[in-house]
Amino acid sequence: xxxxxxxxxxxxxxxxxxxxxxxxxxxxxxxxxxxxxxxxxxxxxxxxxxxxxxxxxxxxxxxxxxxxxxxxxxxxxxxxxxxxxxxxxxxxxxxxxxxxxxxxxxxxxxxxxxxxxxxxxxxxxxxxxxxxxxxxxxxxxxxxxxxxxxxxxxxxxxxxxxxxxxxxxxxxxxxxxxxxxxxxxxxxxxxxxxxxxxxxxxxxxxxxxxxxxxxxxxxxxxxx
Ligand code: NI
Numbered sequence: 001x002x003x004x005x006x007x008x009x010x011x012x013x014x015x016x017x018x019x020x021x022x023x024x025x026x027x028x029x030x031x032x033x034x035x036x037x038x039x040x041x042x043x044x045x046x047x048x049x050x051x052x053x054x055x056x057x058x059x060x061x062x063x064x065x066x067x068x069x070x071x072x073x074x075x076x077x078x079x080x081x082x083x084x085x086x087x088x089x090x091x092x093x094x095x096x097x098x099x100x101x102x103x104x105x106x107x108x109x110x111x112x113x114x115x116x117x118x119x120x121x122x123x124x125x126x127x128x129x130x131x132x133x134x135x136x137x138x139x140x141x142x143x144x145x146x147x148x149x150x151x152x153x154x155x156x157x158x159x160x161x162x163x164x165x166x167x168x169x170x171x172x173x174x175x176x177x178x179x180x181x182x183x184x185x186x187x188x189x190x191x192x193x194x195x196x197x198x199x200x201x202x203x204x205x206x207x208x209x210x211x212x213x214x215x216x217x218x219x220x221x222x223x224x
Contacts, residue, residue, distance in 0.1 A: 001073070001152070001153075001154070001183060001186065001187040001190065002134055002136060002141055002143075002151065002152070002153045002154075003073050003151070003152045003153075004143070004145060004149060004150070004151050005067065005069050005070055005073070005149065005150045005151075005152065006146075006148075006149045007148055007149065008060070008063050008064065008067060008070070008119055008148055008149065008150045009059075009060070009063055009119070009147075009148040010148070011148075013059055013063065013148075014121065014147050014148050016056075016059070017056050017059070017121055018121065018122070018170075020052045020055065020056060021046075021052065021056070021084060021086075021121065021170055023052075024046055024050065024052045024084075025050075026044035026045060026046060026086055027044065027045060027046070027047055028044065028045070029041050029042070029043040029044055029045040029085055029093075031045060031047065032045065032048070032083065034099045037093075037096040037097075037098075037099075039094075040093060040094030040095065040096045040160075041093050041094075041096075042091045042092055042093065043085050043086060043087045043091045043092075043093055043161070044085065044086040044087070044088075044091070045083060045084065045085045045086070046083065046084040046085075048081070048083065048105040049105060049106065052084075053081075053082070053083065053084055054081075056082070056084065056172070057081045057082040057083075057172075057174075060082045060119060060172055060174075061079060061081075061082065064076075064079065070150075070152075072190055072193045072194075073152060073186075073190050074115055074152060074176045074178055074186075075178045075179045075180050075186060075189065075218075075222070076176050076177070076178060076179070077176075077177045077178060077179045077223070077224065078109070078111045078176070078177040079111075079174060079175075079176050079177075080102055080104065080111050080113070080174045080175040080176070081104060081174065082119070082172045082173070082174040083172065083173055083174060084121075084170070084171070084172050084173075085170070085171060085172075085173060086168055086169070086170045087127075087130055087161060087163075087164040087168065087169045088127075088164055088167065088168040088169070089164070090163050090164065090165060091163065091164055092129075092160070092161055092162060092163040092164070093160055093161040094160050095135075095158050095159070095160040096158070096159070096160070097155075097156065097157070097158055097159075098113050098116055098155045098159075098175065099113065100112065100113060100155075101113070102175060111175060111177045112177045112181065113155040113175035113176075113177070114154070114155055114175075114176060114177055114178040114181050114183075114186075115152050115153070115154065115155055115175065115176040115178055116152070116153055116154070116155040116157075116159070116173070116175055117150055117151070117152050117173065117174050117175065117176060118132055118143070118150065118151050118171055118172070118173050119148075119149075119150040119171060119172040119173070120144075120145045120146065120147055120148070120149055120150070120169075120171050121147055121148075121170045121171050121172060122147055122167075122168065122169065122170045122171075123146060123147045124144045124145070124146065126167045126168070127164050127166055127167030127168055127169045128164065128165045128166040128167065129162045129163045129164045129165045129166075129169075130144065130161060130162060130163075130164040130169035131143060131144045131161070131162045132144070132151065132159060132160075132161055133159060133160050133161075133162060134151075134153045134157050134158075134159045135157055135158040135159065136153070136154070136157055141153075152176075154183040155175060156183070179218075179222040179223060179224055180218070180221045180222055180223075181223065182221070185217075185221050188217070189214065189217060189218060189221075192210065192213065192214050192217070193214060195210065196210050196211055196214060
């Protein structure tokens with residue numbers, strides 16, 4: 001499932017993020033790449049331990065925890081502390097798959113990357129190129145979203161970021177270990193959840209029955 005979640009960050013939060021990121025010292029993005037993806041990766045990144053990354057990452061995690069659409073779609077178990085990257089001057093990230101397991105720097109914590117997330121931090125009109133291209137069963141999807149919007153896609157997908165030929169593309173990226181690791185099962189639960197929400201809006205008594213089905217499926221499939 002590839003899903004866009006609008007307005008993760010408010011206008012004020014976006015302006016805080018831009019203010020901090022404009023002043024930050026960026027380093028070569030190969031620092032967090034695996035062996036294979038390092039060859040494809042050409043961008044700049046904030047070091048994981050950078051105070052700006054910590055501060056903005058905390059802000060993003062707070063916004064995610066308060067976003068019902070994100071919770072329903074991702075069923076998050078653990079979220080990797082958000083990272084930040086910047087592409088300009090023709091930089092790109094060629095086709096790759098994200099590492100399956102990521103260690104949180106400076107901790108023993110490991111996260112299985114079930115879902116990849118990209119949160120766009122600048123407006124699409126501020127740069128040319130820079131589309132996130134994700135290959136799924138229905139072909140290639142091109143994603144370029146307004147600032148503050150986020151896309152979730154299965155971390156199993158081949159994906160790339162097209163060259164940025166004007167301006168700079170600044171974004172946050174991170175991974176989610178879901179309580180339900182299988183994308184197809186997670187998608188079914190999400191569809192069922194949306195249906196239940198509609199039944200609830202209509203005060204339909206079937207909502208209770210389907211909520212029972214939802215939780216009983218979650219009980220079968222979730223790892224916590
Ligand atoms: Ni990637």
